[in-house]
Every structure is written in C-alpha cells, then in structure tokens.
Amino acid sequence: xxxxxxxxxxxxxxxxxxxxxxxxxxxxxxxxxxxxxxxxxxxxxxxxxxxxxxxxxxxxxxxxxxxxxxxxxxxxxxxxxxxxxxxxxxxxxxxxxxxxxxxxxxxxxxxxxxxxxxxxxxxxxxxxxxxxxxxxxxxxxxxxxxxxxxxxxxxxxxxxxxxxxxxxxxxxxxxxxxxxxxxxxxxxxxxxxxxxx
Amino acid sequence: xxxxxxxxxxxxxxxxxxxxxxxxxxxxxxxxxxxxxxxxxxxxxxxxxxxxxxxxxxxxxxxxxxxxxxxxxxxxxxxxxxxxxxxxxxxxxxxxxxxxxxxxxxxxxxxxxxxxxxxxxxxxxxxxxxxxxxxxxxxxxxxxxxxxxxxxxxxxxxxxxxxxxxxxxxxxxxx
Numbered sequence: 451x452x453x454x455x456x457x458x459x460x461x462x463x464x465x466x467x468x469x470x471x472x473x474x475x476x477x478x479x480x481x482x483x484x485x486x487x488x489x490x491x492x493x494x495x496x497x498x499x500x501x502x503x504x505x506x507x508x509x510x511x512x513x514x515x516x517x518x519x520x521x522x523x524x525x526x527x528x529x530x531x532x533x534x535x536x537x538x539x540x541x542x543x544x545x546x547x548x549x550x551x552x553x554x555x556x557x558x559x560x561x562x563x564x565x566x567x568x569x570x571x572x573x574x575x576x577x578x579x580x581x582x583x584x585x586x587x588x589x590x591x592x593x594x595x596x597x598x599x600x601x602x603x604x605x606x607x608x609x610x611x612x613x614x615x616x617x618x619x620x621x622x623x624x625x626x627x628x629x630x631x632x633x634x635x636x637x638x639x640x641x642x643x644x645x646x647x
Numbered sequence: 648x649x650x651x652x653x654x655x656x657x658x659x660x661x662x663x664x665x666x667x668x669x670x671x672x673x674x675x676x677x678x679x680x681x682x683x684x685x686x687x688x689x690x691x692x693x694x695x696x697x698x699x700x701x702x703x704x705x706x707x708x709x710x711x712x713x714x715x716x717x718x719x720x721x722x723x724x725x726x727x728x729x730x731x732x733x734x735x736x737x738x739x740x741x742x743x744x745x746x747x748x749x750x751x752x753x754x755x756x757x758x759x760x761x762x763x764x765x766x767x768x769x770x771x772x773x774x775x776x777x778x779x780x781x782x783x784x785x786x787x788x789x790x791x792x793x794x795x796x797x798x799x800x801x802x803x804x805x806x807x808x809x810x811x812x813x814x815x816x817x818x819x820x821x822x
Contacts, residue, residue: 474683480671505662515793517677588710589694595779607797
C-alpha cells in the first residue's frame with residue numbers, strides 16, 4: 451500500500467481519531483518509559499548529568515527520517531505528500547528562543563508535561579496550565595505579533611534545499627553527527643558529578 | 648545491582664526508547680501524512696474555550712478565526728485525540744513501572760511552591776513560543792527533523808541552544 455494512507459484515501463478519514471488515539475498511546479508510553487515524566491531527568495541534558503533527552507530525541511529523529519527515506523526510495527510512500535511546516539524565518543527562531551527560555555524555567559516541553567500529568571506530577575500540571583494561558587495570551591495579543599508571525603515566509607522548504615545539498619547526503623551527515631553526539635554525551639556524563647533526583 | 652522494575656526507578660534503554668519513538672513517528676507519517684504534536688491540542692482547547700465563551704470575539708479575532716470552521720469543532724482535532732492517547736499511554740507506563748504518585752518534583756535548593764511558579768511560567772512561555780514557531784518540540788522540532796524541514800530544524804536548534812544558555816542562568820532551580 452502506498453503511503454501516506456489517509457491522504458491517499460486508502461484508509462477512510464473516519465478512522466482518523468482512532469488512529470490518533472493509538473499512535474498517541476505509543477507516543478506517551480515511550481516518553482514515560484524513557485523517563486520524560488521527570489523534569490529533573492529531562493534537565494540533565496543541559497547540565498550533563500543525564501543525556502536521556504539527547505539520546506531519545508536524536509535516535510527517534512534519525513529512525514523516522516531513515517524510515518521515510520527508505521519507504522520513499524522503495525516506492526512504498528510518496529514523501530512529497532508529507533506535511534512540511536512552512537518556514538517563517540524570524541517567527542520560527544523567535545518562537546524557538548522563547549520555548550528554550552520556557553524549557554529552562556519549566557523543565558518540560560508540552561508533550562512531556564502531559565506524561566507528567568498522567569502519573570500525578572503537580573509541577574507538570576502547573577506547566578500544562580501555563581501552556582493554556584500562554585496560548586490564550588498569544589491569541590489575544592495576536593494583532594501585536596501578526597507582523598513577525600507572518601513575515602519572511604520561505605514556504606515548505608527543506609533544510610538540504612536551503613543548504614544546496616542532496617537529501618541523502620544531508621541525511622547521512624545527520625546520522626554521523628547524531629552518533630558523534632552520543633559518544634560526546636557518554637564522555638561528558640563520565641566527567642560530571644551525578645545528581646540525585 | 649539489579650533494579651526492581653516496579654519501584655519507579657526503572658527506565659527503558661534510551662536508544663531503544665528512541666527507536667520505538669522513531670517508529671511511532673514514522674507510522675504517524677505513513678498513515679496520516681503528518682507528524683506528532685502536543686501544543687496543537689492545547690491550542691484547539693483554547694480556541695474551543697474562547698469560541699464557547701465568546702463566539703463573536705473568536706470570529707472577529709485574527710488568530711482564532713484561522714482555526715474555526717463552521718461544521719467541524721476545533722476540539723475534534725486529530726491532535727486532541729492523539730494527546731488523549733499520550734495521557735493514556737503515559738499512565739500505562741507509569742502503572743507498569745510503579746511511578747504513579749502525586750508529588751511536586753523539585754531541587755532540594757528550592758521550595759515546592761517556587762517550583763510550581765517556575766513550572767507555570769515556563770509553560771506560559773512555551774505556549775507563546777510554540778505559536779510563533781507553529782509547533783513545539785514535538786510538532787515543529789521532532790516531526791520536522793523526520794522530514795528534514797528547514798523550519799523544524801532551525802526551531803529545534805533555537806530551542807536547545809537557548810535552553811542551554813537559560814538553564815545555566817536558572818541553575819539553582821535544578822541542581
């Protein structure tokens with residue numbers, strides 16, 4: 451079956467929500483089982499005492515990327531039909547920096563905070579409530595942000611196009627970089643004093 | 648020493664976790680043509696709430712109105728069901744490994760109260776940032792990397808880069 455299945459109308463859209471629930475369960479289970487329901491475990495990546503976030507995140511990214519490239523190459527999936535977030539240069543960078551600030555204060559990102567909520571962490575509940583407020587605030591103040599939000603749209607451009615590289619070469623370099631980071635992380639972890647949490 | 652798998656201290660191998668998460672993400676792309684997300688579900692909840700409380704205001708707003716359509720409620724959004732799944736999946740894992748417990752996790756250097764205030768402030772900033780970036784760590788950064796989107800990878804670098812800087816500024820909150 452040539453994917454993506456729902457956009458190709460191989461699976462009817464009525465199944466959408468059931469599939470969403472099942473995929474979400476897989477997502478939540480893996481995040482929690484990896485330790486992402488604990489903010490102090492997550493923050494270990496930034497202080498060098500526990501690189502679980504770096505390992506899980508980059509392993510997941512290169513696994514999914516490789517799967518997509520392989521399926522596309524074999525003709526089992528049309529990768530050109532996959533949704534690509536449009537690149538609004540300033541807004542994407544500003545948003546990332548604001549999120550990084552929030553990360554350092556809150557110790558969660560939205561997905562991991564839901565995992566914390568599910569196992570009873572009050573800090574995760576406060577983070578999630580904050581998320582709601584933040585999005586409400588942004589929406590209410592939108593006229594103020596609309597300029598930045600809508601400026602410099604480069605469309606659904608891919609990183610290798612931006613760099614003028616072939617897709618597979620970039621993907622290969624990304625895997626090499628990830629493996630390099632895994633070795634670097636193991637090295638740093640050995641040097642840094644353990645933190646009990 | 649072998650850990651008891653049910654006392655809350657056991658976590659799966661991070662590389663195994665990464666491969667499994669990657670497979671879930673890949674399956675999501677293969678089936679739906681889109682990636683995973685998290686902040687989008689909260690956005691849907693905000694839009695629905697505002698639309699219920701003040702429908703006129705929602706329709707007039709330049710932001711909410713982008714996500715409102717006449718026949719489909721924004722709550723019946725794909726991401727809302729996905730996040731309900733996330734809650735269920737995490738609950739399952741927490742049950743299996745003995746981590747279900749009401750508590751506020753914080754560094755011994757700060758009070759629980761301070762941790763909760765910082766968590767709420769962090770969540771608020773994450774909420775604002777995720778709107779600018781059109782997605783959070785899941786929807787923009789992780790899903791974006793899987794399809795090598797420029798937007799996703801730049802946002803990912805901005806999140807982690809600034810988090811490194813800010814984490815050291817707020818070091819006392821953590822270690």
